[in-house]
Amino acid sequence: MSLRYALLALLSVEPMTGYGLYKQFESSVGYVWHAPDSQIYPELRRMERDGLLVGEEIQWGVKGRKRQYHITADGREAFRSWANTQLDYPRERDPIHLKAAYLEWAEPDSARSQLQAHLEHYGARLVQWQQKIQEIDAGTSDMLNRRLATVPDEDHSRVAAFKRFTYEGLTARAEQEIAWARRGLALLDELYPAQ
Numbered sequence: 001m002s003l004r005y006a007l008l009a010l011l012s013v014e015p016m017t018g019y020g021l022y023k024q025f026e027s028s029v030g031y032v033w034h035a036p037d038s039q040i041y042p043e044l045r046r047m048e049r050d051g052l053l054v055g056e057e058i059q060w061g062v063k064g065r066k067r068q069y070h071i072t073a074d075g076r077e078a079f080r081s082w083a084n085t086q087l088d089y090p091r092e093r094d095p096i097h098l099k100a101a102y103l104e105w106a107e108p109d110s111a112r113s114q115l116q117a118h119l120e121h122y123g124a125r126l127v128q129w130q131q132k133i134q135e136i137d138a139g140t141s142d143m144l145n146r147r148l149a150t151v152p153d154e155d156h157s158r159v160a161a162f163k164r165f166t167y168e169g170l171t172a173r174a175e176q177e178i179a180w181a182r183r184g185l186a187l188l189d190e191l192y193p194a195q
Contacts, residue, residue: 003043006033008052008079011071013147017058018044018067028143031129031170044069052078100184108192112185119181126174132167136160 006029010021021044022037035043044067047053052075060066071079096118103111135141144163148156 002033003035003039004047004052005079005082006035007040007043007047008071008075008082011053011069012076012079013143013150015068015070017060017069021069024143031132032166047075051075103184103188108188112188115181115184115188119178119185122174122177122181126171126178129167129170129174133164133171136164136167 006025007021009029010016010024016024018037018041022040025035025040044053044055048055048069052072053069054072055067055069057065058068096114099114103114106114132141136144139145141163144160148159151159
C-alpha cells in the first residue's frame with residue numbers, strides 16, 4: 001500500500017498527470033519505493049475512486065488530452081494519517097544476501113562477478129544519493145524547491161532536514177553494502193587462493 005502514499009506525497013506538491021507522476025517518481029520517491037507505470041496508473045484510478053484524488057482531462061499538445069490528478073482534502077488527511085501511523089515492517093526479501101549464503105555452490109569466478117556487480121550497483125547508488133544531499137544543501141533540488149513553495153517559510157528547514165535525513169540513511173546503507181561486497185571478495189580470495 002506504500003505506492004498510494006508515495007503518489008500522495010508527490011501530488012501534495014502539485015497536480016500531475018500519470019506520466020508526470022511516473023517521471024517524478026523515478027527521480028525522487030523512486031529511490032525508496034520502486035513502482036513501474038503498470039502499477040502507478042491502476043493505483044491512480046483506485047485512489048480517484050476512493051476519493052483521495054480528483055482527475056480532470058487537460059489539453060496535451062495540439063490534439064491530445066491527458067488526465068491530471070489533484071489531491072483532495074481526504075487525500076491529504078489519508079497522507080497525514082499514514083505519516084502518523086507506526087510502520088508494520090514486512091518480512092525480508094533480500095536476494096543477494098540469500099544467494100551469498102549459498103555461494104559455495106557457485107564457481108568462484110561467478111561468485112566474484114556477482115559480488116562485483118553488487119559493489120558497482122551500490123557504488124552508483126551512493127553517487128546518486130550523495131548528489132541528492134548536495135542538491136538539498138545547495139538549494140538546487142527541483143522537487144524539494146517545489147515542495148517548499150507549498151509550505152510556510154517556518155517549515156522549510158524541517159522539510160529539507162527530513163529529505164536530507166532520508167538520503168543520509170540511503171548513503172549509509174550503500175556504504176555498508178559496498179563494505180559487505182568488498183568483504184565477500186576478500187573472503188573468496190581467502191577461500192579460493194590463486195594457484
